[in-house]
Every structure is written in structure tokens, then in C-alpha cells.
Amino acid sequence: KELVKEINNMEKILLDYESLNKELKLLKASLCESMRLYPPVLWDSKHAMADDLLPDGTPVQAGDRVTYFPYGMGRMEALWGEDWYEFRPSRWFVEPASYHEGSLKKVCPYKFPVFQAGPRVCLGKEMAFIQMNYVVASILRQFEIKPVVSEKPVFMPLFTAHMAGGLKVVIQKRDHSR
Numbered sequence: 001k002e003l004v005k006e007i008n009n010m011e012k013i014l015l016d017y018e019s020l021n022k023e024l025k026l027l028k029a030s031l032c033e034s035m036r037l038y039p040p041v042l043w044d045s046k047h048a049m050a051d052d053l054l055p056d057g058t059p060v061q062a063g064d065r066v067t068y069f070p071y072g073m074g075r076m077e078a079l080w081g082e083d084w085y086e087f088r089p090s091r092w093f094v095e096p097a098s099y100h101e102g103s104l105k106k107v108c109p110y111k112f113p114v115f116q117a118g119p120r121v122c123l124g125k126e127m128a129f130i131q132m133n134y135v136v137a138s139i140l141r142q143f144e145i146k147p148v149v150s151e152k153p154v155f156m157p158l159f160t161a162h163m164a165g166g167l168k169v170v171i172q173k174r175d176h177s178r
């Protein structure tokens with residue numbers, strides 16, 4: 001409901017770059033919150049070509065594999081607090097209590113490595129947000145989407161995130177008079 005309100009309040013009917021990037025803060029926060037709990041790339045590895053040391057002093061030997069785990073990190077109490085399991089888009093705002101007017105936090109990519117971090121960070125990150133904002137805003141403006149079954153989808157831990165059997169939904173034209 002809140003998201004549809006944000007999308008319908010957009011100044012321009014045409015979804016141009018500026019409005020997609022600046023106006024849809026709650027949508028961006030909701031996408032981040034979804035990807036915190038269900039990152040599209042669950043884990044990712046690097047292989048050491050030569051002996052090395054990690055920044056905390058942990059030795060790595062040539063041929064070792066080092067894996068970082070965005071799925072696990074998105075669920076760590078030490079990083080996200082006691083309510084890490086809750087879907088709460090307001091946690092991405094500077095002032096969660098009045099998030100409608102507020103601005104988005106700058107969250108360190110080493111805390112939220114869904115797009116990797118450092119020199120090999122995802123080159124398409126900003127483009128991915130523009131695309132996701134565009135698709136979600138265009139669909140939610142016109143349609144209402146409801147899941148067919150009430151059970152939680154079954155998560156498939158493949159290299160990229162999947163739901164077993166997909167997510168079956170009913171799509172209806174949105175009634176703007178309600």
C-alpha cells in the first residue's frame with residue numbers, strides 16, 4: 001500500500017531517469033531489504049593465486065578458496081540487530097521513524113555485499129536499481145498482485161536465488177477508485 005502511494009505520488013507520469021533515481025526511496029529501500037534476506041547471489045568465492053594475508057591477519061595459501069556469504073551476512077544479528085529476520089524497509093532510512101520524508105542511509109558495501117565490494121564491485125549496480133525500479137513501478141501502477149497460496153515460498157540455495165516451483169500469483173488491473 002505504502003509503495004503504491006509512493007509510486008502514484010511521482011511528479012511525472014513518464015518514468016524518466018531522474019524520477020526513478022530520486023523519488024522512489026521506499027521502493028529502493030524495499031528492494032534492498034528483499035535482497036538483504038534473499039540476495040540474488042547467495043555466496044561467491046575467490047581463489048588465491050599466491051600465498052597472502054587477509055586484512056585481519058588470516059593466512060591464505062596459494063590455491064585456497066575464500067568465500068563470502070551475503071545470505072548469511074544479511075541475517076547476522078551483529079550487523080542488523082535483534083529484528084534481522086523482519087522485513088523492515090525503514091531500516092534503510094536515516095530516520096526510520098519518519099522515513100516518508102527522510103533520506104536513505106549510505107550502507108557500506110562490506111556490510112551489505114549483495115553486489116560485492118571493493119575493486120570488483122558489480123559494475124551494473126546502479127543500472128540494476130534503475131531497471132528494478134522501472135519494472136516494479138510500471139507494474140504496481142497498473143496491477144495488483146496477490147500470491148495464490150499462503151504458504152511461504154521454498155527457498156532454493158542455488159548459485160543464484162530461486163523459489164521451488166516459482167511464485168504463483170494472480171494479477172488484476174488496479175482499481176484506482178479504491
Ligand code: HEM
Nearest residue numbers: 040041044113114115116119120121122123124125127128
Ligand atoms: C540485482 C541485480 C544484480 C546483482 C545482485 C549483481 C551482483 C553482482 C555480484 C555479486 C558481482 C561480483 C561477482 C564476482 O566477483 O564473482 C557482480 C559483478 C558484475 N556485475 Fe552485477 N549484479 C546485478 C546486476 C548487474 C547488471 C544489470 C549488470 C550490467 C548492466 C551487471 C554487471 C556486472 C559486471 C560487469 C560485473 C563484473 C565486475 C568485475 O568483476 O569487475 N550486474 N554483480
